[in-house]
Amino acid sequence: MELNDAFRRIVGVHWRIIVACVALGIAIGIAREVSAPAHYTASARLTLDAQDPRSASESTSLADTGKALATSRTVVAAALREAHAGQRDPATVARHVSVRAIGASGVLELSVTDRDANVVARIANALVRTVIRTRVGGSNDNYRRALEAISSRIEQMGATVTALDRKIATAEDQARGAAATGASTPRLGDLARAQGIAAQQLAALEASRNELLTQNALRPAASVVSSAIRPTAADPRNLVLNLILAGFGALIFVVGLAGLIETFGPTVVGGDAIARVLQTAHLGTIPHRPDRAQPAEDLEAVAGRLRLVTAGLARRQVALLTGDDGVEPAVLVRQLNAAVSVPVAETQYVAAGGRSATHAVASARDVSKISVYSLGASTRGANGARPGALVFVLPTAVKRSRLDELAALAQAADVPIAGVITYRGTILPGGAARSASLDGRRGEGAAA
Numbered sequence: 275m276e277l278n279d280a281f282r283r284i285v286g287v288h289w290r291i292i293v294a295c296v297a298l299g300i301a302i303g304i305a306r307e308v309s310a311p312a313h314y315t316a317s318a319r320l321t322l323d324a325q326d327p328r329s330a331s332e333s334t335s336l337a338d339t340g341k342a343l344a345t346s347r348t349v350v351a352a353a354l355r356e357a358h359a360g361q362r363d364p365a366t367v368a369r370h371v372s373v374r375a376i377g378a379s380g381v382l383e384l385s386v387t388d389r390d391a392n393v394v395a396r397i398a399n400a401l402v403r404t405v406i407r408t409r410v411g412g413s414n415d416n417y418r419r420a421l422e423a424i425s426s427r428i429e430q431m432g433a434t435v436t437a438l439d440r441k442i443a444t445a446e447d448q449a450r451g452a453a454a455t456g457a458s459t460p461r462l463g464d465l466a467r468a469q470g471i472a473a474q475q476l477a478a479l480e481a482s483r484n485e486l487l488t489q490n491a492l493r494p495a496a497s498v499v500s501s502a503i504r505p506t507a508a509d510p511r512n513l514v515l516n517l518i519l520a521g522f523g524a525l526i527f528v529v530g531l532a533g534l535i536e537t538f539g540p541t542v543v544g545g546d547a548i549a550r551v552l553q554t555a556h557l558g559t560i561p562h563r564p565d566r567a568q569p570a571e572d573l574e575a576v577a578g579r580l581r582l583v584t585a586g587l588a589r590r591q592v593a594l595l596t597g598d599d600g601v602e603p604a605v606l607v608r609q610l611n612a613a614v615s616v617p618v619a620e621t622q623y624v625a626a627g628g629r630s631a632t633h634a635v636a637s638a639r640d641v642s643k644i645s646v647y648s649l650g651a652s653t654r655g656a657n658g659a660r661p662g663a664l665v666f667v668l669p670t671a672v673k674r675s676r677l678d679e680l681a682a683l684a685q686a687a688d689v690p691i692a693g694v695i696t697y698r699g700t701i702l703p704g705g706a707a708r709s710a711s712l713d714g715r716r717g718e719g720a721a722a
Contacts, residue, residue: 299524312508357400398502438469564603587662663692
């Protein structure tokens with residue numbers, strides 16, 4: 275129920291503004307699409323120095339690596355210099371670069387979008403070559419560093435083995451001399467064990483170097499599979515999707531704005547809701563403004579409820595009170611007096627600070643029974659009588675502040691509120707009522 279009430283307050287009251295803003299958003303989207311320059315896309319295919327992927331996830335990971343390289347500011351700047359693409363911003367060009375994997379393979383497609391069809395293919399080809407050089411250069415640098423580190427360890431370990439061999443030879447000579455003289459000699463066993471350990475480490479390092487050389491020799495080579503060619507046609511404009519996004523964005527903005535307006539100046543929508551605020555009964559909704567003739571079948575239902583709620587009044591006289599100073603319920607008073615035995619008087623409400631006006635209209639048979647009554651001037655009519663109850667005639671959408679003001683005036687006059695009759699329209703913040711009835715506007719033209 276609360277969600278439905280919020281929808282009626284936001285959309286039902288502000289639908290004209292919502293439609294206008296959505297239309298404006300779509301118009302802006304059309305203007306941008308029409309004025310936007312044409313764009314061209316060129317694509318090239320390449321492979322990186324990596325093993326062929328064995329699954330879609332590995333292929334996606336390889337494409338992410340290619341995209342990270344292709345959108346790097348340094349790589350793009352180098353490609354723009356190589357392509358002689360003029361004074362283009364590398365960051366702007368990088369936002370128009372995309373890399374995707376072809377299926378689950380290791381072949382990548384690099385695409386570049388630009389406004390110049392003659393330059394975009396050169397940028398794509400230069401970017402592919404720069405990505406390959408960057409990737410291969412990084413891999414070669416890592417290979418050289420690893421090979422140099424292992425070679426340095428091998429040289430150090432070889433020197434250690436050689437030194438131990440010399441110590442062992444010297445110890446053996448000393449041992450032969452000591453055997454002749456009977457002196458003590460160094461322990462040959464410790465030196466032999468140290469030499470064995472060093473020799474094993476040297477062999478392991480040499481095996482690692484051989485494996486590194488083998489892996490580098492078997493590593494796949496990065497290459498250009500196909501070069502980009504000059505595009506012959508501009509990219510198609512996604513007009514429908516862009517207009518949908520523009521309209522949806524405008525809708526979100528204006529609905530949020532309408533919700534903010536309703537937060538600080540709430541509108542009460544619907545006859546039942548208005549009646550609940552005024553703590554009275556809803557007598558029905560008429561299709562036209564109260565200064566226009568109403569269909570007999572709609573008026574009969576309102577008249578029946580009015581007759582029911584006024585049956586117990588001590589003074590069977592009812593004053594009609596409008597909530598807008600631009601609407602005079604003369605025709606409605608005449609029709610109700612013709613349909614209800616209870617005399618009905620018309621009273622026009624004027625906002626605080628304005629001058630109130632009083633009108634009494636009835637059929638000829640009820641003239642002597644009509645009570646002239648004005649909340650703004652006096653609680654007594656011209657004939658000294660006062661009505662037994664008030665009936666508000668209000669649009670189906672009224673600001674809460676206006677309802678509070680009407681309720682306060684009725685309480686100050688010490689006259690009970692018998693009910694509310696609503697008509698299709700809205701009281702705007704300025705106080706003027708806007709009718710939503712086309713028939714009502716036709717009636718105005720006819721009356722004029």
